Amino acid sequence: MAKRLNGSVMFRKRTNVNDRFRVRVPGLFCVYCGVYADTDEHFPPVSHSVRGFVLPCCHECNVIAGSAHGTDFKKRALHVKRKLRSRYAKFLRVPIWSADELNEMGHDMKRDIRICQDKKRIVQSRLVWSAEGYLASIGQGKDFVLTNAEWDTTTE
Numbered sequence: 001m002a003k004r005l006n007g008s009v010m011f012r013k014r015t016n017v018n019d020r021f022r023v024r025v026p027g028l029f030c031v032y033c034g035v036y037a038d039t040d041e042h043f044p045p046v047s048h049s050v051r052g053f054v055l056p057c058c059h060e061c062n063v064i065a066g067s068a069h070g071t072d073f074k075k076r077a078l079h080v081k082r083k084l085r086s087r088y089a090k091f092l093r094v095p096i097w098s099a100d101e102l103n104e105m106g107h108d109m110k111r112d113i114r115i116c117q118d119k120k121r122i123v124q125s126r127l128v129w130s131a132e133g134y135l136a137s138i139g140q141g142k143d144f145v146l147t148n149a150e151w152d153t154t155t156e
């Protein structure tokens, strides 16, 4: 951060010098789960190599991925999905109520069930998100797919 002559503060875009040997794969969505990406995922992790890729990732998946399976992206993606499945197991167990069943319930109960069902659908969509399909559709992601063969990172 530096001050201009007129006193206003000039922000410089933060760049990580450790990423200079990595290929950045630009994308709006998390490579692991498809929600909005607000962090950079390094694969292989920085602890394994200075070279590799920088992938779009959500904070939650980035923390879960950590340094797990640093040289096998397929195993790494499965690790993240398993952790998400475990973390949100209670929502995945929520039964789907019919409209008739919901109409028999009180307002608060109906609202709570709908919230749980919405969360269940969100978790399900995160679990079936295809990292391979997404990466193949964006920028430098094709290079990443080609160098990391044997994909199937969805779980059901």
Ligand SMILES: [Zn+2]
Residues within 6 Å of the ligand: 030, 031, 032, 033, 034, 035, 057, 058, 059, 060, 061, 062
């Ligand atoms: Zn994610």
